Structures are given as structure tokens and as C-alpha cells.
Amino acid sequence: RLGPRTPPTVKICRPTCTGGDASMNHIRQLEDQSVYILREAYKNFDNLAMLWSMGKDSTVLLWLARKAFFGHVPFPLLHVDTSFKIPEMIEYRDRLAREWRLNLIVGQNKKALAEGMNHTKGRVECCTALKTQGLKQLLEEKGYTGVILGVRSDEDSTRAKERYFSPRDKNNEWDFRDQPPELWDQYKLSFPPGTHIRIHPLLDWTEINIWEYIKLENIPFLDHLYLDQGTGKRYRSLGCAPCTTPIDSTSKNVDEVIIELRNTKVAERAGRAQDEGRGMEQLRKDGYM
């Protein structure tokens, strides 16, 4: 029920070998860049982890890691579980973790949950406690110095200003006023003790590119949520159940999603409540994904 069960059997080919699909050249270029970034991260960070939210972006990111490391995923995958996720997402997470032999680490801000944190206490507050703080606790506990995330420039205007390798200070904060220069595939690889680097291999991908790649590589995704199941609605972006609403759409397969996105004028995260007003700038400055 959750995307294709059998391993992908599609024949996919580079444009340089015969039968290649030249219309997918731009996607292969993005892939080459992301793979390069992932390999730089793996080479230069001793204590590296990747965030996986089971959404389409971080799942593409996970797939790219398998590309970069020839079927292996040589670092743990972190899931910051708010406990409010849609149940199918957890089922999907555990299935892929098994099939792809992933080292999955689940973190949760238990204290905030025990104290009854939820979205009714304020959306930004809830995100800060359960996601930002949950992530921070997990990073502190494990001492990761490099964290790979699937954020994309076209998601919102603060992400449009991110670097591929973006430092976070001791308090997890992002100093967007003074970001390091990044030139010619030379990234920020060294940093003072106590700080860490966020690594963003998907920065140049757009929402459409993500779907084009899912199709090209036949990546298993949460089709029940991302595609219209006959109700005239589908999720465009997945978050916590209370704060994510499906959009009106009759796209029943990936091709239809791509066509829909080419013609839409609605922002992707329009269904994500915490983005309202200046919410995202503050959240991201404080260490949100």
C-alpha cells in the first residue's frame, strides 16, 4: 500500500549511454551535485547523521545517499518524532529502515510531551519544543558535527539564502548575517569545537525536480498521502497531522503531480501552519530544519 513493494526494476540510463533520456539531463545534473556534496560530507565529518522525516524531500535525500555510497547508507538516520505524525508515515519509516538496512535513531522531546505540549499552545511554540528542541537534544546527546538535511531553496525565502554547508553555533543558532563564503564546490569543512555544520545537498532542487527524480528512479514514497485517493485531495507537504492540511487536487500519479505543479501558483508550504507571518525566520534562526 505504500508505494511499490518490489525493488525498482526500471531500466534507467545516463544520457551518455545509449537509450538515455535527454529530457532528464537537468535532473542528472542535480543528482551529480548532490552526490558530490554527500561524499564531501562523508569524507570530512567524523560524526555525521542525516535527518529523515519520511517526506518526499528527505526520502529523495536518502535515495541520493544510496546513490553516493553504492547502495549503502554509512551514517545514522535521525527522525525527530513529535508523536503527532500521520500513522502511515511511521509504518513506512520502519519498513524502509528494514529493507534498506538503515541505522535509524528516533529522538523525542519527552519532557515537553509529558508536560502536554501540542499545537494548541501555539504553533511556533510547539514546533520549537518538539522539533527544534527535540533535534537539539538529539544532536547534543550524540555529538554530531555534521547533520544532513533535505531543505530546498524554493521552500521559503529564508531557505533561499542558505549555504550548502551552513554553520550553527553552540546554541544551534544560524547567523544568517555572517555566512561563510562558498565558492567552486569548496565548502566549510572546519569549525570550532561545540558548533556543528548543517549540510544541504538538495538546496538547488525544486519541488518539481523532486517529483521528476522520484519518477526517474522509481523511489518508493507515501503514495496514499501524496496522491489523490479519490477524495479530490492530497498532501503536498507532510508534517504533523494537526498542522498539515491536504490540498485540493486530483493528481493520481506522479506524472499528474508534475503537471499540476507546473501550472500551480500556490506556494508549496501553504498548508503548513507554522510558516505564517515571520514564523519561519524565527524558527530557522533558532535551529529549525
Added chain:
Amino acid sequence: MTVTPAISKPNDTPQDNSIRERMNIVIVGHVDHGKSTLLGRLYADTGTLPTGKIEKIQAICKQQGKEFEYAFLFDAFLEEQQQGITIDTARTFFSWGGRQYIIIDAPGHKEFLKNMVSGAARAEAALLVIDALEGVRDQSKRHGLLLSMLGVKQVTVVVNKMDLVNYREDTFQAIEKEYREFLTQLNVIPQYVIPASAKQGINIIKSSQETPWYTGPSVLDSLAHFHLESKRAEQTLRLPIQDVYKFDARRILVGRITAGKLKIGDRLVFSPSNKSANIQTIEAFNLDPTPTQAEAGQSVGITLDEQIFVERGQIATHDDARPLVSTRIRANLFWLGGRPLETRRPYVLRLATREVPCEVATIHRIVDATNLDDRQTQTTVKRNEVADITLRTKSPIAFDLYAQFETTGRFVLVDEYDVAGGGIITELVQDDQEDFRTEARERDSAWVKGDVGAEDRAQHYGHRAAVVLLTGPDATAKGFLARKLETVLVAEGRHAYLLAPENLQRGLDADLVDTKPDEIIRRFGEVVRLLTDTGSLVISTTNALHEPTKHIVQTLQTLVNPIPVITIHMAKDLLGPQPDTDLIFAGPENFDDCTHQIIELLKSRGILAEPPSGRADFQYSI
């Protein structure tokens, strides 16, 4: 406030709007000349903005009692909106005519030059905006200079705010003339110079009547005239090695091809190690059939038919077109660091995947961006300055001249934790190792190999080949420690051999009538090279070599390359500056402890496997 209605795009029908290619374009120029406005206008008038975006910004402006500005559309941070300046580059996307453009809005403030550089370094083409009323200003020129250094060769100039000069042709022509002359000095020829008004939407997406004297394309139409760089695949091969993987039975070398092509069966030479082997397979995940060839731009994985020593930083090429190798390069450098660049301060040079300590040998001149004049010789390069310098690296690097190969012809300098400058290589400066390097290269390529490779020996012996060289003044017990080290290593079961340079004097060197120091060192180096080829750990001292220690060490490194040379300095005391070595002992009393420290060092460098003769988990090549 009127918003031009979204014009109908050629891609309103689903079949037509598929994307065939991507292109990165940067918008640069002096602060306030209208970059953000141009960008906002381009998006608004092509109907690319999400529904409600303009209305939302208009509402915010009204609330704050400000006039609506197109520039606000992409200034994300509160601070940017309040101050009305762009602090950091924003990447935005729009699709037009089968292309997906990533448009990078680079800040024009001098203070944010490093952000402009980060944006422009990613771009394939640039729109450079000049205010028609203010004319050519400092940053207009500085950005032009940086674009040429960053490798952005396609530039279209937009003379903006033409509404403020009543669309006068002579004003436009004066600016065009002045700026064209400036660009000519940089060998840049602008594709177009377009008179425009971003605020009024003139010549942005279509030609307007306001400038009847102008017959060229609009800004939007000019984008289609930028070419995608595709010639890199036609060059000779450059594959900087990024890493070596051994996740399973395969030993995969990975990297991104920066120029040329490769295919299964090709003979590759790795520089500066001069090792060579054939490509056996091209590895890939979820590609069926697996590829048989690859070209510039691709991130690849290959396996070789021989287990030669390869590590990150080496550059793989075909035999007939190798990169240059030296410890000295001349370069044009722009400096972005918080503190000035100084001679004799340690920096790290990163070129493709190679990382090596370096220092600035000479600052030849500072280039003044505003008039391209030279300032007199300086000992420092300040933030945002461009300089012509010579760099000296601690060990030899493989590189190209920027004029021939873009990616392997440029580098960055890292100051402490930060990338602080970028440079393009203009010249190879010969160092005193050039002859030895040629000898090693020619000797290695003609070397007749047995069937037992270096890795086989390493697995078998429990250690890699290496040289341990004891340096220092006379009477510091170098020979004593050397003998002790040999004894302990052999007792542990390692293949160690003490070669005292004196031992060559009456034999191999007997024909040297006049003492020729370089020839003595050369022969010594070649003998050490032979011994390391047997897989041995060669221990030696600098006694009887009659040359400055630094020169001996460098020559030995050149001749035994890529076998590591570990230097242990025996000092009389620790007063005054000490040489840059792997270990220093000053008048030691406990020689067992010294020996132990050397052995630990060899373990930490991955030369000795742990435990002694523990073959199972010994990783030779990673």
C-alpha cells in the same frame, strides 16, 4: 500600484513547459542600482510569483507605511526589509522557454562582498546592473573584475533607471562606452547592454516604445542568448579523486569529472603520485545496464584492475595529458577574510579535492578594481582586495593553469576555520625539485612491475612501506635512536632496515670524485626508493648528506613519492624556532620512550597495522 497582469507564457499548455536544461544566473551591481527590483519585476511580469505574494507584501508595506517595492519580494529577513538592503544572496527559480533558471540576487554592499562572491561563483552568466543616473560606480567595477576572476564569462549589462534620465540615448551611450572599455581590459565582452527601467517595467520582458532608438532584446529575451557551458567534456580528462570506498568487496574510487571523458579500459595516471592502472568498471547504484563511460560534470565511481595507492586529492588523467606539479604557483587572488592575508602565516590551500598547508611567498602587487591600476608592493592583502601573489605549498600539488582548465586551475585559501580567499592560477613557478620530479615520473612510468603489488606486501607484512628520517645537528644521538628503532621494529616482526647514508660512500658513490651534494642525495633517494618498493620500513639519518635538512627531506619526498617520509628531529634544546617535523626530541634521556613514541606515530598514520602483524583489519589504501 499597478501590477502588470501575468502575460501568457508559451508554456501554458502542459506539453510545452517541460524543462530541458538548467542555468544559474547571478544579478550583480552597485548597491541601490536596482538588482532586487529587476528580479522582482522579472518574476511579477512573467507570472512566476505564487498567488498572493504581491498582495501579501503590499499589505505589509501598507501596515508599515512604506511604498511597495518589487525589491521586497525576495528580501527574506526582517532586517533586510527594514533596512531595504539585500544582505545575502537569495536563490530563486523560474522557468522560461524550456529552461529552468536559478537566479541569484547578489548583494551590492561592499560589506557583503563575500556573499556576492558566493552567489556569483555558482553562476554561468551574469546580469550586471548600472544606475543610469549615478553611472558606473565602485562596485560596478569591482563586481565586473570578480566576475571575470570567478569564471563568469557571459555578461549582459542592464543600464537601469532609464526613467530618471528620460530615456535619453546619449546618457545610455556614455555609460555603455565607459563600461565596455572597462570590461575590455578584463577580456570580457558583454553580450548586450540594455537600457531599462525595472521600476516602470521598461525593456524587462519586452521591448518598449520609451526607447525607440534601442533595437536589442529585452532583459528576459537576452537570457535565452546565454549558452550552457558544454565544452568541458571536449577537453582532456581531469578527475580529482574525492574518496576511496570499501563498503563491500569493491574498492571504489569516487570523484567528479571536471573535464574530459573516461571509459572502461582507459589507462589512468594519478598525479602527483605517478601511479597508474586501468579502469575495470564504472560503478553505479540503480542504473541498468551499468555505464561504460562518463564525462565532465558527472560524479562517478570506478574500480581499477590493480590495487595501487590512491588517495583523496590526487588527480586522475590520461597518460598523455597530465597536470602540472610543483610546490610553487603564481595566482590572482581575491581576499575575503576578516583579517588581512599576510606573508609567512600558515594557510590551507584547497584545490579541487586536494588540501595542503601553504604560505604566501610573495605579494607582487595589489590590483585596484576601480581603475585596474597596480598599487605598490605590499606585505598584506586586505579584505576585498585583489592581488597577484606566489604561493608555496608544503608538499607538491597537481594543478592546471586557469586559462586551460577551470576547476583544477583555481583554489581557495582557508584561514583557521574559514574559506577566506579564492584564486586562479596564472603560472607554474619552478621549484628546486623540478629535475628530481621529472626523474621520478619517467622512472615510474617505465617501471617493470612484478605480480606482487604494494597492497599485497602491506597485507602480508602488516605495515605499509615508509621512510623514517632522523634529522638534527651532530652529536644528538640520531644514529643511536635509529639503531634502537630498527631493533624494536624487527623484534615486533616488521620489515625494518637501517640504511646509513655513509654506507653508500665507498660503494655506489665511489666514482664521485668531487663531492656533488645533489648527486649524493639523488643516489641515496633512489636506493631508499628501491627498498621501499620491497615493502620495507626504511630508517635513516641525514648524516653525511652535507645539505640543508629541508632540501634533503624534500628531495627524498620527491624521489620516493607517494611513500610517506616521517621526519623526527633531534634538537640540542628547544630554544629558538624549530623545524616543521613530525616529532621533535630535545636531548632525550629515555630512548625507549622515544622509540615508543615513534611507533605510536607510525600507527596513527596508518603505516603500522594494529596489532603487530594483525592482517585482518589492516586497511592499506583508505
